[in-house]
Amino acid sequence: MIQAGGWLVSKDGKTATVNSKANIAAFNFVKSIIKAGSMKLTNQIGAGWGGEAFGKKQCAMTIEGNWIAGAMTHDYPTVGYKAVQLPAGPAGRGTLQYDGGWGLAAASSNKAQAKALISYLTATKVEMGNAKAFGVMPSVKADAKEWKKLYPQWSAFLAGADYSRSIPTVPDIATVLGDFNQQIQSLPNTDAKTILNRVNSELQSILNK
Numbered sequence: 001m002i003q004a005g006g007w008l009v010s011k012d013g014k015t016a017t018v019n020s021k022a023n024i025a026a027f028n029f030v031k032s033i034i035k036a037g038s039m040k041l042t043n044q045i046g047a048g049w050g051g052e053a054f055g056k057k058q059c060a061m062t063i064e065g066n067w068i069a070g071a072m073t074h075d076y077p078t079v080g081y082k083a084v085q086l087p088a089g090p091a092g093r094g095t096l097q098y099d100g101g102w103g104l105a106a107a108s109s110n111k112a113q114a115k116a117l118i119s120y121l122t123a124t125k126v127e128m129g130n131a132k133a134f135g136v137m138p139s140v141k142a143d144a145k146e147w148k149k150l151y152p153q154w155s156a157f158l159a160g161a162d163y164s165r166s167i168p169t170v171p172d173i174a175t176v177l178g179d180f181n182q183q184i185q186s187l188p189n190t191d192a193k194t195i196l197n198r199v200n201s202e203l204q205s206i207l208n209k
Contacts, residue, residue: 001026002096002165003089008203009168016207018180018200019193022091027192034188043185055079065098066157070135085156097164101139137161171209176202 001007006022009015017023033039040059047053050062055076062068063086072079086095102118104111120126124146127138131147137158138147148155167173179202183195 002094002163003086003091004029005089005091007165009170009207013168013170014207016200016203018203019196023196024193026089027187027196031187031192041185041187044188054081065096066135066137066154069154069157073135083154083156085159093160093163095160095164097161097166099166170203170206172206173203176206 001023004022004026006017006020006026008018010017030039034041042049042053045053045058047056047058050059050064051068051071053059054062054064054068055072057079066083069083072081086093102121104114104118108114122140124138124140124143127140127143128146128150130136131138131151137154138144144158148158167177176199180199183190183199187195
C-alpha cells in the first residue's frame with residue numbers, strides 16, 4: 001500500500017483511506033501475482049507465518065521484519081539467506097515500522113528516576129548490548145552506523161526506517177487490523193475493493209469515536 005502511494009488514514013489522521021485508488025491498485029497487483037503462481041499467502045501453504053515457510057523451504061523468499069533473523073538462527077540454522085530491501089513501487093519505497101518504546105507517565109511521582117532509566121536504556125552501550133542479545137535494531141539514530149557495521153547482513157532492515165510508516169495510534173485499531181489480516185487471507189478469491197471497503201468502514205467507525 002505504501003509503495004503504491006496509499007495508506008490507512010489521511011494526513012490529518014481523521015479519515016480512513018483504506019479503500020483509496022492507490023490501495024485498490026496495490027491489492028490488485030498482489031492478487032495478480034498470486035494468480036500467476038509467483039506468490040502464495042501463508043494460509044495457502046499451511047504455514048503459521050512467512051518465516052516458517054521460508055525456513056522449511058516452502059518458498060524462495062518472504063517479506064518479514066528483522067525478527068526473522070532470530071528465528072532463522074534458532075529454528076533453521078542450516079538455511080542460508082540474504083536480507084534485501086523491498087523494491088520500490090509506483091510511489092517509491094515503503095515498508096511498515098512496528099513501534100515499541102519506553103514511556104514516562106505524566107502523573108508519575110518518580111519522573112527524575114524514570115528519565116534516568118530511559119536515558120540508560122537508550123545509551124549506545126545498552127542498545128548495542130540488546131542487539132547482540134536479542135537481535136533488535138537500535139532505536140536511536142546515532143547508533144545506526146555502528147549497528148550496520150557490526151551486522152551488515154541485516155542492514156537492509158534498518159535502511160527501511162528512513163521510508164517506513166508506523167501504524168496509526170488510534171484506540172482499538174488492533175481490532176480493525178486483526179480483521180484486516182483475516183480478510184487478506186481471502187484475497188485470492190475475493191474482490192480487493194470488497195475487502196478494503198469493509199476495513200475502511202471499520203477504521204472510520206473508530207476514528208469517529
